[in-house]
Amino acid sequence: MHSYPLFDRASRAANVAFARERGFGTLAVNHDTGPLVSHVPFVMDAGGTMAEMHLARNNGLLTVIEGGAPAVLSVSGPDGYVSPDWYEVDDQVPTWNYVAVTLRGRASLRPADELRAQIDGLSAQFERRIVGKTPWTSEKMSAGVVERMMRAIVLVRLDIEAVEGTWKLGQNKPDAARLAAADRIEAGSGTELSVLAELMRTAK
DSSP, rough: OOOGGOOOOOOOHHHHHHHHHOOOEEEEEETSSSSSSEEEEEOOOTTEEEEEEEETTOTTTHHHHHOOEEEEEEEEEEEEEEEEGOOOOOSSSOOEEEEEHHHHHEEOOOGGGGGGHHHHHOOOOOOHSSSTTTOOGGGGOOTTTHHHHHHTTEEEEEEEEEEEEEEEEEHHHHTHHHHHHHHHHSSSSESSSSHHHHHHOOOO
């Protein structure tokens, strides 16, 4: 991740909280033929020391991770195109605002007897956010079905050694220009633009 001090001021705790809340990212490892990536939901401990995910048993990443391997888990947040006109300031250029956190560390395979706790924790993490619904649990599955399905996946843990975050929200613009762009960004292109607009309004 490119470092730009003005956009990298978020605390480690804020970056960890962001990644934990998202719970979905891109896991990447190096291979002789080039980088390998998988898009994975994950659970992360409160202190930001480790993240756990599972991969299909035939996933090529496992051949690299089997003996332990350096890895990156990239977690993207809201993002959006910023038109220069929205700043109401002369001589501006187009840009893209976004939030992203990168977790760096070492990935390893975990024992099969730890897998059930991970998949139950993963579903619980997202089920409890659904309003007006009794959370789904694996106990609703027929006897033996979960165990059979677990044979097709492998538990992976990333022991996190570094947490990096970029919160590019227009902090390099005058406050009036940043706020003007925040008021218009929802008309543009990107993802979760209303969330991005609010982050731009509160950026320091």
